[in-house]
Structure formats: C-alpha cells, structure tokens
Amino acid sequence: MKDIKYVLAYLVPLSAVFSLAFQGYWAWTTVVLVFGIVPILEIIAPQSKENCAPERTDYRSNIRFFDWLLYVNVLFLYGIVGWYLYALAYGSGGTWEWVGRTLSTGIVVGTCGINVAHELGHRNSVLDQNLAKIMLLPALYQHFFVEHNRGHHKNVATDLDPASARKGDYVYAFWWRSVWGGWCSAWALERERLEKKGDSIWQWDNAMVRFSTYQIVWLAGVYAVFGLKGLAGALAAALVGILLLETVNYLEHYGLRRLRLPSGHYEPVTPLHSWNSNHEVGRILLYELTRHSDHHYKSTRKYQVLRHVDVSPQLPFGYPTSVLISLIPPLWFAIMHKHLTQYS
Numbered sequence: 001m002k003d004i005k006y007v008l009a010y011l012v013p014l015s016a017v018f019s020l021a022f023q024g025y026w027a028w029t030t031v032v033l034v035f036g037i038v039p040i041l042e043i044i045a046p047q048s049k050e051n052c053a054p055e056r057t058d059y060r061s062n063i064r065f066f067d068w069l070l071y072v073n074v075l076f077l078y079g080i081v082g083w084y085l086y087a088l089a090y091g092s093g094g095t096w097e098w099v100g101r102t103l104s105t106g107i108v109v110g111t112c113g114i115n116v117a118h119e120l121g122h123r124n125s126v127l128d129q130n131l132a133k134i135m136l137l138p139a140l141y142q143h144f145f146v147e148h149n150r151g152h153h154k155n156v157a158t159d160l161d162p163a164s165a166r167k168g169d170y171v172y173a174f175w176w177r178s179v180w181g182g183w184c185s186a187w188a189l190e191r192e193r194l195e196k197k198g199d200s201i202w203q204w205d206n207a208m209v210r211f212s213t214y215q216i217v218w219l220a221g222v223y224a225v226f227g228l229k230g231l232a233g234a235l236a237a238a239l240v241g242i243l244l245l246e247t248v249n250y251l252e253h254y255g256l257r258r259l260r261l262p263s264g265h266y267e268p269v270t271p272l273h274s275w276n277s278n279h280e281v282g283r284i285l286l287y288e289l290t291r292h293s294d295h296h297y298k299s300t301r302k303y304q305v306l307r308h309v310d311v312s313p314q315l316p317f318g319y320p321t322s323v324l325i326s327l328i329p330p331l332w333f334a335i336m337h338k339h340l341t342q343y344s
Helices: 002-021 024-044 054-061 064-090 095-121 126-136 144-155 171-196 207-252 280-285 292-297 319-326 329-340
Strands: none
Touching: 002 024, 002 064, 002 095, 002 280, 024 095, 024 280, 024 319, 064 095, 064 126, 064 207, 095 126, 095 144, 095 207, 126 144, 144 171, 144 207, 171 207, 171 329, 207 319, 280 319, 319 329
16 A cells, blocks of 8 residues: 555646646645645655565566556646646736746646656657657657667766766756757767668658657647747746756766776766665655666666665755755755765
8 A cells, every 4th residue: 555655746747737727826836845845844754765675576566556657647747738838828817827837837847747758768668668758748858768868877977978967066057068968969879870870860760850850840739729828838848847857967966976997988887876865755756766876777677666775875855955955056065065075
C-alpha cells in the first residue's frame, strides 16, 4: 500500500486545474504548492534512506502500476496546456491572474512534461520513448531526448557538458549556456551519427530535423486555433518549464567534477558526481529524480527502484527549496560551497 504514495505526484497537475478553474489568488495555486507548501513540508517531514531489497528489484521494476502512473501525465499535460491556451485566448482575467496561471501551467510543463519524459526517455520500450518525445513537445524541448541521453550522460560533471554547473556559476548565466549548449550539442550528435553513415544531415532521419518540424507545426497549430494570445501563452509556458528544468540541472551537479586521467579521458561516473536529496515529499512529486547518483550509475533503472547511495553528495534541502535558494546566488554559494569542500 505504501506505493500508492506516488499518486500524490498528481497534486501538481490538480493544483493547476484549480489555478485555471477559479479566479483571483487561485491562479497561483501551483506556485504556492510547489514553492511554498512543499518546502515547508520537506523541512518538517523526515528524510528516508530506505532502498528496495536487491532480491525484489526485478519484480518491483516490472509492476505496471508504476508505469501507468507516468502515462496518465500525458492526459494531464495536454489537458492543462489546452485549457490554459483556450482560457488565455477566449477568457477573462487580470494581468496578475494570468501571470499566476502561466507560471502554474509552466510548472506542469516542467514536471508532468519534461520530468516524466526524462524518465520514459531512458527506457528501451519504443512506446515509452515515443511518449517521452510527445511530452517534450509543449516545452519545445524535444532536442533534450538526444542531448540528455547521448550527451549529458556521457559528459556529466565535466566542462564538456553544458548541463553540469561549475563552482561559482550564477544560475542565470547557466540557463543560457545549458539551453544553447544543449541545443547545439544535439545537432552535433545527430550530425556525427549521420556522417558516420555517409548521410547528409538534411534529411528526415535526423532527429533534430524532425523535432524542429514538429515544434514549428505545434506552434503554428496553436496560433491557428488560439491566435496571437495563445501563441504567446504557449511560448511563455514553455519557457517556464525550460527554466525549471535547467535550474534543476544546475543544482544536480553543481561544482562536482570528474578527474581527468593521464590518458586524457575522464574517470568513470560515480555516485560522487551528482547531488541527491532524500526529502520524501520532493522525491514523490518528482518520481525519485532526486536520487540522481543512482540514475547516472544506471540510467535505465526505473524510478521506483532508484537507490540511496551513502557516499553520494546530499543537498541540505529538497529540490524545490534548492531551486528557490539557487535564484539568490550569494545565498546559494554561502550554503553550497561549505558542503562542496567535502567533494572537491
């Protein structure tokens, strides 16, 4: 019965339903939940280092309940984004309300969309991988499927990876480097793959050509149905989702670096190269994304069996709280650099 706890992840999209259905301060429901209530709960609630017993890992990995919990997010994602665009184009409300609704919808794009797509994109199932690409579409971030799997996981915790923050990086500068660098890296990875086959990069087999086309078609469709307001809303919600993802990227590997060996290669990725959090509430809402060291050790390991690793660096706060702190660089540096000395 304790596995039912992951249903609580649906509180994020359900809170967005409230933000769209009601007037006034309700527009900010998701923002208040994720960055107000959750951080408080993570301070109060105990952390848990409990792992699935090794002999039960295979069995637990194959329980379909955990997969369906992810799949339902496709309905939440497109339902909420569609409702938001319709309400923006044809509804009423003040500027303050629409800022709240845009942030709430963007958080859904980042959590139900990009975060769940991240989990599904690492799996070998064609269905899961296609769902991942579909869920990245409202974020206009389908290149993440290429760059994250084939770039980030190879180059993590090195200067070759735009998504691994260096010590002293300001999160605002990191956003630009990671977004632009990740997009360029995805094109480079596809170009390298096709050139090895002797093929031109300007063809449908290039995932970046396909993704760029899908995203243009998506935006064109939004404009055709919801007009200029809808298009602006789609871009704004996507931007919120992207920046939420990139802020999480920032804190996941902040200041951690793999050693370069005399051979010129980097040491293998170990649990020392990702920051983790065992704060229970954030773990549930993000489908165990916070157990990030084990994810990098074995990226195909499903979220319900990701493990706590004793030697992995531990964030002093949960992910939602850490996101807020990172937006105040002097405070972030003051807290994190003390912890970083153990792992430098």
